[in-house]
Amino acid sequence: MIELKNVHVKVVDFRLEQINLVVSKGDYCVILGPTGAGKTVLLESIAGLHALRQGAVLLDGKDVTNTVPEERGVSIVYQDYALFPHLTVRENIIFGLRVRHMTKPKIDEALEWICGLFEIQPLLKRLPATLSGGERQRVALSRALITKPEILLLDEPLSALDSESREETRSLIKNTQQKLNITTLHVTHDFAEAMSLADSIVVINQGKIVQFGKPSEIFYHPCSEFVAHFTMARNIFEGNIISQDKQEKVFQTNGIEIFTSSDKIMARYAVIRPEMIQITLEKPISSSNSFPGTVKSIVDRGANILLTIDCLPFFECLLPRQQFEKMSLSIGNQVYLSFLPSSVHLI
């Protein structure tokens, strides 16, 4: 378990402030945020590589605020793996055991175990420079896990990989994490990556935690305009609630009125995710949120098509390819867009 209590860190000109976080044992927690948000500094602070200005770090209930990194039982894997270029794969992997002066039979036993886990036996004699991205990643993970740490810290572990090995490594990481039941903190700026791996997500921006919750919570109920933007909610409209009754509220923005079943009393933004919007050629019979509009742009994204529809405010909608082709839409077409009041989230 990782527990951060009111952590403040300053590294050169960068600050982390008021970081409070609890990650349960065996959880896979993803720290999500834009570049420069302080994600790596947060990981390094947990590893003990930066002194805290204030606050405490507890690992499995033990206060390690003043413990040196080598005694914390935390392993870190960086984006470009930071393999030691002067050592062979074998020497890289057993580095952590060597510096602890473990005996050769114990080292061999651990090496055999990790080789089975990551299938790296054929790579052992090679130098890191001769490995592919995916192989380097496996070596870096082996090196990090052979010491059997309590906590695994992953700093953008997938971003240096091509899309094919990314998929492979993603499931390798997740499977290994579950098999070893190791508490994992994974840093990324990629929202899709966070959604696919996380048990919980921490959104961080400008050195502060903005939101913490389960992936679905972050996805459907972003707590701020920043989180909504960052999670690709796309349709974020500024306005205000103009009427409310028990069942439905009306949110007015840019001259249109949006019905919502949100229970918020005060709100500044209405958020509608692009995949929650229906597009039809005919006016839908029963929908409280239904607006006519014109197709302004079409962006082909492979499996999905992103449409921009002008209905006073611009809406962005994500349409499955099959449906898009069936409707044979083109720019300038008149369409109706509609969405359920329950799909409107107020901030």
Place this chain on the structure above:
Amino acid sequence: MAVIPRIARAARSYLVRRRLLVVFSVLSLLIILFVFIPLAKIVFLSDKVALWQALLDPTVMKSILLTLYAALITAGIGFILGIPLAYILARNTFPLKGMVEGLIDLPIVVPHTAVGIALLFVFGRNFLLGKWFNSVGVHFVDSLAGIIIAMLFVSVPFLINSAKDGFRKVDVRMENVARTLGASPWQVFHRVTFPLAWRSIMAGTLMMWARGISEFGAVVILAYYPMVTSTLIYERFESYGLTQAIPVAAILVIICAFIFIGFRFILQRDKKRD
């Protein structure tokens, strides 16, 4: 006969297209020749018999061995004292860091005779450290110790700067990973940082050694005797003229050239291995 104008046209067009390269190549050739000709002349055109005689002359031999030995000890001292400073400068920020870096570079630009006088002021028998060292039996004037401190002063910047660049090139995240894997800061330095910066440290040490071997200005003021080779060249030139000075100078040039060839060979081999 239309071939010649065509060739001329092609040559002109080549010259126009590659004008920058042509101009730069000519200027480069001038500076290469400027360095090469005097060194080549002293080595290849000096009288072979005189060169051989100089090599058999015990005074010359003794001075060459003394020079190599003194410069080696100097490089060793520089290694022990300079590498920690290089590491601190590469990895830490602290007040007045810029001044410390400037100070380290200063011996390169200060006239070396002035360095000799400054060292005499500190290590001379009647001054500061000199007095104390004198009391424990170490003398700097006209002694091996004097040669070493003169060499150390002028050559240590080469090692510190080279090692500093080497340490800077080592990704700090490798050190971080090593720490989290259980290595103490000493182990990290010994197993990761030092081996990765080794090439720059070795280059700096060899540069320092070579610079020590060729030092004259500072050594001559602090320790005219025992005579290092550069002082011997000067002495022979002053007392007997050019013909006596050339063979000794040639030997020193050859030795320095060998160190440099060896040094480049080691670096190249190491680069290939990486």
